[in-house]
Amino acid sequence: MTTMLQDIVVKRNVPTNQYTPKDFKVDIDVRWCAGCGGYSILSQVQRIMPELGIPREKIVFVSGIGCSSRFPYYINVYGFHSIHGRALAVASGLKIARPDLSVWIATGDGDCMSIGGNHFIHACRRNVDINVLMFNNEVYSLTKGQYSPTSQPGQKTKTSPFGVVDDPFNPASLALGSGATFVARGYDRDPKMLQYLFERAAAHKGISFVEIYANCVIFNDGAFDKYTEKEYRDDTTVWLEDGKPLIFGKNRDKGIILDGFTPVVVSFEDGKYSPNDVIVHNEKDSILAFILANMTYNPEVPRPIGVFQSIDKPSYEEKVENQIEEVTKKLGEGDINKLMRGEDFWTID
């Protein structure tokens, strides 16, 4: 008997204990460099997959080109390794066609923000329900070390031997400015944090954008040490937690207040400020999300990590289906013979 697409597009839930992370591993060697940030991201994804209650055959990873884009080969779900920059365009078409699938994108800073920049902003604005994991290593690695759109001013690479003169994108601001409904940032060194962010991304309806600081051991080693290593990170980053004040520091003795629209670091030590004075994070507050995202390259304040924004809006593919339903209700189901005949036809006997 012929299998129709509608036989495949059936909803199926599986109990969350049906799988173990092992079920999402594939029997081939992962070919990232030893120490690459990609390994941590891959294992955290494999770890959370069993928890999602989604059958394995309903999960698809789509990628573009770059080190990160090898990801689909390394996870035992459906995988689509497309061309440079186009993962989001392919994934958008797939998700619009097949809302029953859980669609994930593995991409990098060059793939997503440079050659694929147009697709990225438009996927954000449409709010297609896909999960974008952007491995940000602030360098082009697969082509062996050129600067990327997130490389830092002055960074020395093969194409910037005297230092980068470009200003970088701030991925979180770009995503927010493009209308992304879920925007977060994490880093490879903290598995628990990544698991939390990936689970949140999976649960969010609409586009989820997770920027992940991923260390490139070969071409940009240590780029994020200042924010990810235990000895610094308490003082150089601030964890965004919904409903919680923005407090940081090894001794949790510093906080962030707003001076007008400008975030400013204050100390609780001299008694002038207390934890009650600092900003309380609210994931539903888009204005706050913009302010927090803009702290990213400001050396006066810690770097924000966590969920910047999570707001609810109908997803694109849902709106497409709703419109089809409404139009069909209004006009009746399409009749191909009527469509072919059109309004003005005549018969020759």
Next chain:
Amino acid sequence: MSKKVEHLDKVTIRFAGDSGDGMQLVGTQFSNTAGTVGNSVNTFPDYPSEIRAPEGTLYGVSAYQIHFGSKKVNTIGDKIDVLVCMNASSLKVNLPNVRERGIIIANTAGFGEKNLKLAKYETNPLEDGSLSKYQLIKINMSEMMKQELADLGISPKAVERTKNIFALGFVYWLFNRPLDLTEKWLKEKFANKPQILEANLRALRAGYNYGAARQEMIVQYNVHHADLPKGTYRNITGNEACAIGLVAAATKAKLPLFLGSYPITPATEILHFISGYKQFGVKVLQAEDEIAGICSAIGASYGGYLAATTTSGPGLSLKVEALGLAVILELPLVVIDVQRAGPSTGLPTKPEQSDLNIAYYGRHGEAPIPIVAASGAADCFAMTIEAARIALKYMTPVILLSDGYMAQGTEPWRIPDMSELPDLSVNFATDPETFKPYRRDPETLARMWAVPGTPNLEHRIGGLEKEDITGLVSHDPLNHQKMVELRQKKIDGIVNDIPLAEVEGEQSGDLLVVAWGSVYGPVKTAFDSLREQGHKISYTHLKYIRPFPKNLGEILSRFERIVVPEMNMGQLADLLQSKFLRPVLRINKVQGMPFKAKEIETKLLELLNNKGDK
């Protein structure tokens, strides 16, 4: 004096005016009415690329040409028999194409001082005797309508906008056509604007009555209905035929349809039409760019849809990399390229056939893609079905070449019954025991199509070279050679699944005309005319370009000389030369205008008279 009536076999009418004068509208109405009364009809809208060019200018002229007759018409007509011109510029631009003794119907209100200056006329051509070679009918349409609608109390602007309908009404009288089809259309269009409806209905009748009242002075013409094969007919543009063709193909494939496209002239209407077919469950993405158009379609195809993308030359250039991806993924995809004059932005609203090379060769690596080409507006439907059939059966992207001429021109289309169309149903892989991503059907060499959501068939595909059968990434040198050859063999094998080429006229001999695409109309007209004159000449029209029909080489070998007329610098001619090692003569036109039948006839006659001309 009594009414004068003459009979004609074929007539070419051209409605011409300013961009905002509604010439496209009246042209469409006239051609629908002509079709409905059983004439053979061929039409072409000719409008400037500016949306509303400055009023009254030479470059702002918009026109709609209709060729209709009691015999089969294959072209839009070489010379204009009746020119309706709403202003001085539209007369100036079109006069060179009006035949001697042809009728010119001029709206005198469009020949004021300002109009004449904009048209660069020193004196008024309606008054200075320069049109003595023609039958001139002067009507102040604007003034007629002012009087006709005086009691309606609508704005002068709204009154002025009815003059095109007046002109249509007059032409209906001139050719003894019924008004009811246009009346019905007006009633639907202005259902919510009773005053505007009344104004237009009055305008239509006023135009008609203007003629009727002068029947002793103006000759009326009759064009009998044509002897077309039995069936239900409608007028259709190539773009609408492609749009409906995609829905029909999806229906026959029992698959949902996805269209990922970006607006581009002259292909955009396909996107317009399909966007209006939501009740068929069609999903449409107006993408952020051409690349996203094709990539989203590839994504949908991966998900098990009949997926398509529509474009024109500049867009096809942008889609090239993704086409290569579709080739290596071996996923079905219909790519419709409505060709326009290039290079670069070129002449965006004018037709050309210059994308054959990019369709054939325009990819890096060895990336064969089947190419089919429609021969006219109505044929766009059949060839869209063919493109979908080949794509689904052979798991490959297919390029359908249309062009701006057939895309926007109309022809009567005999509407097929759905049961006449081929069954396009597909077989999704579901069995984990037998499934391998690149295991092939031994006959078609198509790989298995397993869509996400199918349990236990989780696999990975992508742009990296794949190992034969398993589909695993492979850099093995011999495997690459094998896969390149397999992909080529698969496309070459389609030759056994397409119709043989046919020869009209002598089956062997001196001169064979080979053509493709919308040049069919003028070539066929020229060919028929030469045959009627007793010349020995033969004609093969190609709808399948990659692969070529199996017998094409053999056909070519039966003729001394081969000539290819095409709207480019010889792209098909080059292909034939390189494939079949035969010298090929060329007739090339790249003026953003379709060939005239006469142009081709003259060139062919030269060849027939100079046998040594190789």
